[in-house]
Amino acid sequence: MEIAKRLNGIGEYYFSQKLREIDGLNKEGKNIINLGIGSPDMPPHPDVIKVLQDEVAKPHVHAYQSYKGSPLLRKAMSDWYKKWYGVDLDPETEILPLIGSKEGIMHICMTYLDEGDEVLVPDPGYPTYSAAVKLAGGKSVEYKLQEKNNYEPDLEKFDKKKLKKVKLLFVNYPQMPTGQQPSKQLFEKLVAFAKKYKILIVHDNPYSFILNSNPMSLLSVEGAKDCVLELNSLSKSHNMAGWRVGVLCGAKDRINEVLKFKSNMDSGTFLPVQLAAAKALSLDKEWYDEVNTVYWKRREKVFEILNLLQCSYSMDQAGMFVWAKVPEHYKDGYELSDDMLYHANVFITPGGIFGKAGKKYIRISLCSPEEKLNEAIERIQKINHDRS
Numbered sequence: 051m052e053i054a055k056r057l058n059g060i061g062e063y064y065f066s067q068k069l070r071e072i073d074g075l076n077k078e079g080k081n082i083i084n085l086g087i088g089s090p091d092m093p094p095h096p097d098v099i100k101v102l103q104d105e106v107a108k109p110h111v112h113a114y115q116s117y118k119g120s121p122l123l124r125k126a127m128s129d130w131y132k133k134w135y136g137v138d139l140d141p142e143t144e145i146l147p148l149i150g151s152k153e154g155i156m157h158i159c160m161t162y163l164d165e166g167d168e169v170l171v172p173d174p175g176y177p178t179y180s181a182a183v184k185l186a187g188g189k190s191v192e193y194k195l196q197e198k199n200n201y202e203p204d205l206e207k208f209d210k211k212k213l214k215k216v217k218l219l220f221v222n223y224p225q226m227p228t229g230q231q232p233s234k235q236l237f238e239k240l241v242a243f244a245k246k247y248k249i250l251i252v253h254d255n256p257y258s259f260i261l262n263s264n265p266m267s268l269l270s271v272e273g274a275k276d277c278v279l280e281l282n283s284l285s286k287s288h289n290m291a292g293w294r295v296g297v298l299c300g301a302k303d304r305i306n307e308v309l310k311f312k313s314n315m316d317s318g319t320f321l322p323v324q325l326a327a328a329k330a331l332s333l334d335k336e337w338y339d340e341v342n343t344v345y346w347k348r349r350e351k352v353f354e355i356l357n358l359l360q361c362s363y364s365m366d367q368a369g370m371f372v373w374a375k376v377p378e379h380y381k382d383g384y385e386l387s388d389d390m391l392y393h394a395n396v397f398i399t400p401g402g403i404f405g406k407a408g409k410k411y412i413r414i415s416l417c418s419p420e421e422k423l424n425e426a427i428e429r430i431q432k433i434n435h436d437r438s
């Protein structure tokens with residue numbers, strides 16, 4: 051059977067392919083330490099689990115749910131945005147709970163893109179942006195993020211004539227994979243740019259609570275609701291990646307536009323999951339501090355690994371990864387990654403999978419316990435010793 055043309059050029063997601071290879075190596079007895087994927091390995095808060103357990107036992111919770119999500123969850127999301135980002139959102143009209151923010155990226159593309167519409171996507175950046183644009187029939191145009199510019203887009207350099215075709219601009223701060231944190235000035239510049247060129251900005255914001263003392267929302271910029279949709283997620287901030295709870299925030303009209311598509315795609319989220327998510331969003335600072343203490347310690351170990359590999363990196367990165375430049379003796383991040391996978395049995399993500407601008411980099415995840423990181427350190431030390 052011939053598959054639809056829209057899938058031409060869409061490869062299998064890199065990690066799904068790589069995990070298969072790692073599985074194969076493990077079957078050969080290699081015991082690979084996977085420092086690649088960013089799925090939190092710690093559980094959610096016990097109170098969150100308790101709400102799920104209690105709710106699931108009730109008789110009335112098993113039906114289809116509202117397409118707009120439970121009012122209780124929308125209120126919790128609105129309160130969360132007010133408390134942590136200082137942003138006012140009407141829980142009735144400006145919030146749309148999602149089944150994870152990845153799905154939201156697709157919903158937005160399907161809602162706004164016609165054949166040939168262009169979308170600016172970051173390079174390096176989350177590969178799902180360009181895949182979703184393509185699947186929706188649009189054309190993604192990469193904009194480069196460079197270390198020398200603090201991984202901020204050089205808005206002045208964008209070709210003004212070409213901007214006519216651009217409908218959406220994807221941004222993501224704290225940025226994945228580079229760990230770059232946003233500044234108020236950057237956010238203000240982005241909003242001014244979007245207004246001037248009549249572009250809708252999609253800000254993907256799942257990492258603002260990880261190793262970051264100042265969570266920021268692009269919607270906190272005055273007038274941002276006119277030109278910004280923001281995606282957020284409980285996957286990383288609340289250790290709930292498998293639960294699939296995200297949120298789309300923005301102006302009432304935008305939310306209704308996206309809902310028009312989304313309500314034809316899925317039929318809502320299981321109510322106990324929504325109620326447990328509401329509980330998670332009500333947790334206080336202690337929760338985030340606890341999670342970050344663990345990541346903090348792990349990051350010290352990752353710095354040790356990077357030192358052993360002679361990589362250079364900023365110590366001031368937010369999010370669940372460390373982004374680092376590979377030393378000259380490797381051609382690029384792919385070569386380093388293969389070297390470590392086949393000789394040290396340690397998997398590290400090559401930066402090139404996030405775009406051409408990431409080729410000389412690697413990304414190490416903080417989602418492995420310290421013991422695993424220590425073991426990776428020992429394996430790499432052994433290689434270094436054998437090679438010296």
Ligand SMILES: Cc1ncc(COP(=O)(O)O)c(C=O)c1O
Nearest residue numbers: 150151152176226254283285296
């Ligand atoms: C930048 C970025 N955006 C979105 C997502 C998707 O998160 P979710 O679990 O909410 O779908 C990820 C997950 O890895 C991510 O790295």
